[in-house]
Amino acid sequence: MAKIPYRFYLTEEQMPKQWYNLRADMKEQPDPLLNPADLKPLKEEDLYPIFCKELAHQEMDSETAYYDIPDEILEMYKIYRPSPLIRAYNLEKELGTPAKIYYKFEGNNTSGSHKLNSAIAQAYYAKKQGLTSLTTETGAGQWGTALSEACSYFKLPLTVFMVKCSYEQKPFRKAIMQTFDANVIPSPSNTTEVGRKILESNPDTTGSLGCAISEAVEKAVTTEGCRYVLGSVLNQVLLHQSIIGLEAEKAMNILGEYPDVVIGCAGGGSNLGGLIAPFMRDKIKGEKDIRIVAVEPASCPSFTRGKYAYDFCDTGKVTPMAKMYTLGCSFMPSANHAGGLRYHGMSPILSKLYHDGYMEAVSYEQTKVFEAAKLFARVETILPAPESSHAIRCAIDEALKCKETGEEKTILFGLTGTGYFDMTAYNAFNEGTMSDYIPTDEDLQKGFDALPKVE
Amino acid sequence: MAKIPYRFYLTEEQMPKQWYNLRADMKEQPDPLLNPADLKPLKEEDLYPIFCKELAHQEMDSETAYYDIPDEILEMYKIYRPSPLIRAYNLEKELGTPAKIYYKFEGNNTSGSHKLNSAIAQAYYAKKQGLTSLTTETGAGQWGTALSEACSYFKLPLTVFMVKCSYEQKPFRKAIMQTFDANVIPSPSNTTEVGRKILESNPDTTGSLGCAISEAVEKAVTTEGCRYVLGSVLNQVLLHQSIIGLEAEKAMNILGEYPDVVIGCAGGGSNLGGLIAPFMRDKIKGEKDIRIVAVEPASCPSFTRGKYAYDFCDTGKVTPMAKMYTLGCSFMPSANHAGGLRYHGMSPILSKLYHDGYMEAVSYEQTKVFEAAKLFARVETILPAPESSHAIRCAIDEALKCKETGEEKTILFGLTGTGYFDMTAYNAFNEGTMSDYIPTDEDLQKGFDALPKVE
Numbered sequence: 001m002a003k004i005p006y007r008f009y010l011t012e013e014q015m016p017k018q019w020y021n022l023r024a025d026m027k028e029q030p031d032p033l034l035n036p037a038d039l040k041p042l043k044e045e046d047l048y049p050i051f052c053k054e055l056a057h058q059e060m061d062s063e064t065a066y067y068d069i070p071d072e073i074l075e076m077y078k079i080y081r082p083s084p085l086i087r088a089y090n091l092e093k094e095l096g097t098p099a100k101i102y103y104k105f106e107g108n109n110t111s112g113s114h115k116l117n118s119a120i121a122q123a124y125y126a127k128k129q130g131l132t133s134l135t136t137e138t139g140a141g142q143w144g145t146a147l148s149e150a151c152s153y154f155k156l157p158l159t160v161f162m163v164k165c166s167y168e169q170k171p172f173r174k175a176i177m178q179t180f181d182a183n184v185i186p187s188p189s190n191t192t193e194v195g196r197k198i199l200e201s202n203p204d205t206t207g208s209l210g211c212a213i214s215e216a217v218e219k220a221v222t223t224e225g226c227r228y229v230l231g232s233v234l235n236q237v238l239l240h241q242s243i244i245g246l247e248a249e250k251a252m253n254i255l256g257e258y259p260d261v262v263i264g265c266a267g268g269g270s271n272l273g274g275l276i277a278p279f280m281r282d283k284i285k286g287e288k289d290i291r292i293v294a295v296e297p298a299s300c301p302s303f304t305r306g307k308y309a310y311d312f313c314d315t316g317k318v319t320p321m322a323k324m325y326t327l328g329c330s331f332m333p334s335a336n337h338a339g340g341l342r343y344h345g346m347s348p349i350l351s352k353l354y355h356d357g358y359m360e361a362v363s364y365e366q367t368k369v370f371e372a373a374k375l376f377a378r379v380e381t382i383l384p385a386p387e388s389s390h391a392i393r394c395a396i397d398e399a400l401k402c403k404e405t406g407e408e409k410t411i412l413f414g415l416t417g418t419g420y421f422d423m424t425a426y427n428a429f430n431e432g433t434m435s436d437y438i439p440t441d442e443d444l445q446k447g448f449d450a451l452p453k454v455e
Numbered sequence: 456m457a458k459i460p461y462r463f464y465l466t467e468e469q470m471p472k473q474w475y476n477l478r479a480d481m482k483e484q485p486d487p488l489l490n491p492a493d494l495k496p497l498k499e500e501d502l503y504p505i506f507c508k509e510l511a512h513q514e515m516d517s518e519t520a521y522y523d524i525p526d527e528i529l530e531m532y533k534i535y536r537p538s539p540l541i542r543a544y545n546l547e548k549e550l551g552t553p554a555k556i557y558y559k560f561e562g563n564n565t566s567g568s569h570k571l572n573s574a575i576a577q578a579y580y581a582k583k584q585g586l587t588s589l590t591t592e593t594g595a596g597q598w599g600t601a602l603s604e605a606c607s608y609f610k611l612p613l614t615v616f617m618v619k620c621s622y623e624q625k626p627f628r629k630a631i632m633q634t635f636d637a638n639v640i641p642s643p644s645n646t647t648e649v650g651r652k653i654l655e656s657n658p659d660t661t662g663s664l665g666c667a668i669s670e671a672v673e674k675a676v677t678t679e680g681c682r683y684v685l686g687s688v689l690n691q692v693l694l695h696q697s698i699i700g701l702e703a704e705k706a707m708n709i710l711g712e713y714p715d716v717v718i719g720c721a722g723g724g725s726n727l728g729g730l731i732a733p734f735m736r737d738k739i740k741g742e743k744d745i746r747i748v749a750v751e752p753a754s755c756p757s758f759t760r761g762k763y764a765y766d767f768c769d770t771g772k773v774t775p776m777a778k779m780y781t782l783g784c785s786f787m788p789s790a791n792h793a794g795g796l797r798y799h800g801m802s803p804i805l806s807k808l809y810h811d812g813y814m815e816a817v818s819y820e821q822t823k824v825f826e827a828a829k830l831f832a833r834v835e836t837i838l839p840a841p842e843s844s845h846a847i848r849c850a851i852d853e854a855l856k857c858k859e860t861g862e863e864k865t866i867l868f869g870l871t872g873t874g875y876f877d878m879t880a881y882n883a884f885n886e887g888t889m890s891d892y893i894p895t896d897e898d899l900q901k902g903f904d905a906l907p908k909v910e
Contacts (some may be wrong), residue, residue, distance in 0.1 A: 005533070006467065007467070007533070007534075007535075009464045012461065012462070078460070078461040080836060080837075108563050109836060110832065110838040152833045153833065172878035175878040175879075175885060179829055179885060180832065180833060374634055377604075377635065378607045378608065378636070381534050381565055382564075383634065420627075420875045420876070423627035423630040423631060430630060430633045
């Protein structure tokens with residue numbers, strides 16, 4: 001094999017044609033979703049009013065290991081995929097590490113992140129079922145942008161409830177979604193019952209993700225031919241995102257490589273679950289002895305300081321309950337928390353794997369994360385999203401450990417996206433006004449006290 | 456050959472190792488740069504106080520056809536290149552055209568445009584000569600960002616004079632440059648003689664590109680070990696940007712294709728000159744009978760309505776004079792002009808080729824351009840920069856002509872960058888508040904009247 005290139009792209013023919021469902025190979029399954037009304041496990045049909053049928057099936061299916069990716073989805077994947085597997089030669093040199101560092105870069109598409117991989121699948125299945133519109137919510141706007149792109153491509157009308165403070169503070173994110181013809185509504189709004197109630201009692205509220213979810217779900221279930229879609233946490237999302245890991249595995253295989261450590265940032269788990277899927281499969285099967293590391297913000301530490309318990313998936317408590325690592329559905333990260341990764345819970349699949357000892361987790365304070373981001377940008381010339389920079393921080397620290405021990409480990413991390421819409425946070429870091437916040441045990445206890453009682 | 460893929464990447468081994476200097480094959484040379492003091496042609500040495508020696512040499516050299524790209528530059532190119540050659544299957548389908556549409560996409564790097572190709576070269580040669588700092592100016596910020604990235608990579612301190620109104624209106628562009636450790640100064644500033652003079656006579660001015668150039672040049676020539684660099688117009692810049700065309704030519708060759716029409720947007724000419732270089736060579740040599748089309752905004756129509764005359768390269772009249780298509784160095788596009796491509800003049804090389812009949816030029820009003828941008832974004836899922844969207848508009852119109860005539864032409868256009876920092880303009884278009892402006896003949900006459908008298 002000649003020298004490994006900086007950027008390696010699979011050819012179109014080499015692109016994976018199937019998604020991988022990690023549940024099919026897990027020794028123990030995640031606990032089932034529960035109906036909050038009677039605390040009984042949900043059946044696939046129970047999800048039909050919220051999700052389109054194929055997605056409800058994917059959500060509940062723990063048997064099928066490989067799903068053929070429909071041709072129409074593959075066609076759209078080919079517009080922006082395969083994403084490159086990049087050898088971080090410059091970062092290695094800068095650190096003086098004997099480690100080999102690879103990253104899978106998902107930011108080379110207009111949504112700026114991996115979110116598009118699942119947005120396309122969810123829009124496609126909705127269109128195929130004959131649905132006539134979709135709703136979703138967005139906070140920072142990454143997911144809303146990805147879904148707007150996918151819906152525009154499949155000509156499916158979309159309503160995005162955007163948290164009002166983001167709507168006002170991030171007019172550019174709103175403008176991108178509108179360019180893709182999405183109907184973007186600041187939440188809370190007077191277009192839904194729940195929105196009107198909130199506005200009545202608190203006319204000056206700047207909104208919350210919980211409220212936006214509630215509005216999006218209400219509009220979906222009260223509109224003919226409409227369904228609600230979500231960009232993370234769900235099993236179906238991890239299934240679609242497995243394309244990241246499958247491409248990375250195939251590319252590394254062609255290059256004669258296999259990672260010793262796989263590192264991903266973790267908010268709801270969509271990127272982490274997708275990136276690690278085939279590597280976790282090999283680990284579960286005992287074929288590979290590797291480490292898998294989740295990286296989260298110290299200000300929202302679901303894995304490292306959360307409880308493994310049943311909880312609602314949303315702040316508004318309109319969704320089913322899931323067994324997961326959670327800080328309590330009322331938990332909100334401190335206002336000084338800059339990036340995403342602000343979800344109170346975690347993918348049930350990843351939660352189970354972490355609980356069963358297949359994964360590690362670490363947390364970092366944000367100034368440490370931005371230090372890593374800035375170093376990375378200088379030598380690798382990609383301005384990383386704050387979310388992705390958590391994985392960069394961890395990869396750098398792993399590489400520095402190798403420098404101490406002299407180990408020539410192969411490190412793979414997920415670079416989920418770019419930071420073009422996060423310049424307010426970079427500005428704060430550059431100007432030295434960014435601060436860190438770690439919730440106290442007492443802060444966290446409030447969230448735990450509010451967990452639903454499920455036995 | 457199997458079906459042509461959506462995205463085609465050369466491998467690292469296939470990447471061009473040389474730049475191509477179109478002047479070496481031109482039948483007639485562009486007229487020389489003149490010293491404004493005595494109107495005599497400049498010699499290479501005359502440029503040494505402004506540019507580093509190797510770049511001054513490249514600027515004046517019309518003999519050498521191929522320049523080896525130094526290894527250090529190739530190493531940095533490999534971090535973000537090759538850029539993909541994309542077959543616009545979805546756009547073709549949307550238009551129902553028999554034409555085959557290809558585009559070379561230069562937006563997949565953090566600077567968001569092709570500008571990085573020359574920024575790297577200019578920073579490298581400066582570093583190699585032992586210079587200790589660089590200065591430049593930036594308006595919208597694309598060039599400033601590219602140069603900040605390159606200087607950060609080569610650890611060369613950089614001062615960017617950013618037009619004050621941009622500095623204030625585009626804090627995110629400023630923040631990116633600062634993340635790459637550039638010293639960004641709003642212009643006019645009190646750090647230069649010329650800046651102080653302007654501030655004295657007009658304390659509330661929001662600045663201009665002309666003034667920023669003057670400040671950057673003053674700082675360069677009055678600072679030990681410092682030089683000034685520029686991102687367009689210059690011959691050296693076209694040389695570096697030939698990497699775009701050379702990659703496109705090689706990729707098309709592997710795919711068994713050759714364009715019938717090559718289309719590029721034109722501001723100062725850096726992208727257009729780079730993209731067309733090898734195709735223009737074939738045309739000049741009589742080996743290919745193809746059309747080459749420059750696309751410019753109707754609000755800044757240097758080719759289509761300008762004069763071919765000697766003029767200053769900057770508004771402040773501190774630079775040498777060049778023979779080029781120009782609207783007069785005092786010309787400023789109307790305030791409602793949204794994107795870049797606002798330069799009063801045009802690359803002397805491209806001006807000569809246009810004058811000699813090797814190239815066509817068209818102009819479009821900006822609402823027509825944004826219509827094309829939005830259509831393109833929906834079907835190709837890339838949000839294009841307003842500049843690049845001029846080329847999209849023209850490519851669409853060429854493809855629609857093929858639909859009428861039934862011709863199966865092969866169209867190649869340059870997609871220079873992404874529009875993430877142009878959402879204010881997209882917003883105006885989405886909300887229907889964007890207007891068009893075409894300068895009257897009288898407007899233009901003012902610029903022509905102020906042209907320097909050169910016989």
